[in-house]
Amino acid sequence: MTPTIDRSKYVTLGVIWLLLLTMPYWLPMVGGYMALGTRVVIMGLAAMSLNFLLGFTGVLSFGHAAFFGLGAYGTGLALKYFTHSTPLALVLGVLLGGIAGAVLGALIVRRRGVYFAMVTIAFGQVFYFIAFRWNSLTGGDDGLRGFERQPIDFGVWQADILHRPILFYYFVLLLFAIGTGAMGFLLRSPFGRTLLAIRENERRARFLGVPIEQHIWLSFSLSCFFVALAGGMYALLNNFADPTMLNYTQSGEIVIMIVLGGIRSFWGPLIGAAIFVVLQDYLSSLTTNWMSFLGTIFVLMVLFFPRGVLGLNWTEMFRSVLGRSRQTRPQEGGNLS
Amino acid sequence: MTDLILYNVSNGLIIGAFYVLMALGLSLILNLSGVINFAHGGFLALGGYFAYTLAPYIGFWGALLVSPLLVALLGLILERTMIHRLYGRDPLYSLLLTFGLAFIFEDVTRAVWGATGLPFTVPDFLTKPLSSQFFFVTGYRLFMIAVVAIAVGGLFLFLRFSRLGVRIRAGTFDLDTVSTLGVNVKMLRSFNFALGIFLAGLAGVLAGGQLSLEPTMGANLLMPSFVAIIVGGVGSLPGTLLGGLLIGVAAGLTAVFWPAASDAVIYVMMAVVLLLRPRGLLGEEGLLT
Numbered sequence: 358m359t360p361t362i363d364r365s366k367y368v369t370l371g372v373i374w375l376l377l378l379t380m381p382y383w384l385p386m387v388g389g390y391m392a393l394g395t396r397v398v399i400m401g402l403a404a405m406s407l408n409f410l411l412g413f414t415g416v417l418s419f420g421h422a423a424f425f426g427l428g429a430y431g432t433g434l435a436l437k438y439f440t441h442s443t444p445l446a447l448v449l450g451v452l453l454g455g456i457a458g459a460v461l462g463a464l465i466v467r468r469r470g471v472y473f474a475m476v477t478i479a480f481g482q483v484f485y486f487i488a489f490r491w492n493s494l495t496g497g498d499d500g501l502r503g504f505e506r507q508p509i510d511f512g513v514w515q516a517d518i519l520h521r522p523i524l525f526y527y528f529v530l531l532l533f534a535i536g537t538g539a540m541g542f543l544l545r546s547p548f549g550r551t552l553l554a555i556r557e558n559e560r561r562a563r564f565l566g567v568p569i570e571q572h573i574w575l576s577f578s579l580s581c582f583f584v585a586l587a588g589g590m591y592a593l594l595n596n597f598a599d600p601t602m603l604n605y606t607q608s609g610e611i612v613i614m615i616v617l618g619g620i621r622s623f624w625g626p627l628i629g630a631a632i633f634v635v636l637q638d639y640l641s642s643l644t645t646n647w648m649s650f651l652g653t654i655f656v657l658m659v660l661f662f663p664r665g666v667l668g669l670n671w672t673e674m675f676r677s678v679l680g681r682s683r684q685t686r687p688q689e690g691g692n693l694s
Numbered sequence: 695m696t697d698l699i700l701y702n703v704s705n706g707l708i709i710g711a712f713y714v715l716m717a718l719g720l721s722l723i724l725n726l727s728g729v730i731n732f733a734h735g736g737f738l739a740l741g742g743y744f745a746y747t748l749a750p751y752i753g754f755w756g757a758l759l760v761s762p763l764l765v766a767l768l769g770l771i772l773e774r775t776m777i778h779r780l781y782g783r784d785p786l787y788s789l790l791l792t793f794g795l796a797f798i799f800e801d802v803t804r805a806v807w808g809a810t811g812l813p814f815t816v817p818d819f820l821t822k823p824l825s826s827q828f829f830f831v832t833g834y835r836l837f838m839i840a841v842v843a844i845a846v847g848g849l850f851l852f853l854r855f856s857r858l859g860v861r862i863r864a865g866t867f868d869l870d871t872v873s874t875l876g877v878n879v880k881m882l883r884s885f886n887f888a889l890g891i892f893l894a895g896l897a898g899v900l901a902g903g904q905l906s907l908e909p910t911m912g913a914n915l916l917m918p919s920f921v922a923i924i925v926g927g928v929g930s931l932p933g934t935l936l937g938g939l940l941i942g943v944a945a946g947l948t949a950v951f952w953p954a955a956s957d958a959v960i961y962v963m964m965a966v967v968l969l970l971r972p973r974g975l976l977g978e979e980g981l982l983t
Contacts, residue, residue: 417784472924653794655793658790660776
């Protein structure tokens, strides 16, 4: 996150984008399928969006599934009732999730820590119950059906994202790039630096004249907009949205993806999402008791591996193996608070 | 109409009583250790299932006492082996740990006792309606209210008058000072955790007789319990008691007029409380905010 990106960051960035861009070509070789790869990218965006708030502002929301799900339902409902344009439906879904997040955020922005987590969990459940109970609109427990992502017309060429999974993957990847690019840009701006300052020492930031509540609210709202985008794409992927997408267990899964990948790293959540999604896919095909396995992973993760895959600081391990000098990175280490 | 309203208010009170038991346990643990115990619902369900399995051997009354104790013992073991490591760390980690435990509990309960609801039979004399007009006032309901009242009354007396209870309350405000004064904080937290879990187990046995036993029964009561704590005020046990009863009755009353909204109404209440009185009805400013 330093303004001058050092070489290893370029390498990381290059490797990540190379892998993402060529995924349709290498994924089948390692036993994956296109929808799984698309799901990884979408959940990666969801986890990175939440990490904008959790890892880079230091505020724990445990209710982000609500906005993820609102994005999904918004997109699905728009496609079902208003429009045949996939991008427009997505925009409407993002607006629904994002605005709901902004309104709720204004209500809870003064709470901190455990209290903030509890309030977000509880409010998140409101939307779960609405989706669950409002049968006539949302399809209730059975989920929202009866919509399909529509081909996107560019005039000269029509991208049939419905019947060609690979095109849909690149459509998702494009939005992923826009979303993560925007977040990366925001984090390197003075605004993003201020968020880091709040995370590190809220009281000091307050004394320096930073309007804390306003910044946390903005960070919360932005994070909701991005997670709603991920939710909308998830609905498009499955042509389906169901209430469990809004449930707090979904929030917990997004949080564990972040921790799995590394909470202090920008790309960590993507890696965490990849591990989680693939593991879940694999375990649920293998055993009906996958919840136990997943729970065990949570427990072991927290007890023995709390800084995640990227938290291990591979570059330094690599460098120390090669006998090069160690570099200290200021934003690593220290307790979250 | 009056009957209908009375019926639903009494339903609300019953449900509220579960919320209270559950939320008091959660509150105890949250106040002293700063841990949101997501697995609390899992402990509750286990309490119910243990009672179901034990009842044929030691009878309903035996199960009512032994099952919560067993669950509390399990809670104590988990606290000593895992959860205590996360005290003082970012709340994120204890949240995720107990979240994982909740997953495991639900899955194990389902694997052992099955996914379908099991009936938990209570003694006959408790199930008969006491009056023909108010058919819903069964002995079991009164019995349940009595047990909850005794448990809650006992808890408050314990916290008010026993040395251990006073230490728990003191620890809620300033654990460092309590520790400096020579209290074994480690033991205090373990005991407090087990006490909270005991209440969940008790709620589980009672809920088993009223609702049916399902692996998800605890998880369904968890969210309203959070709401009860927030409405009542984080850090205040009387607040939690008040919050639990309030949202129970509110949900019951809403069920009369607009059944579809009865799940959501408690969250609306929470929003209103947060807007008008952010610390909760009986909460104190500055605790855990």
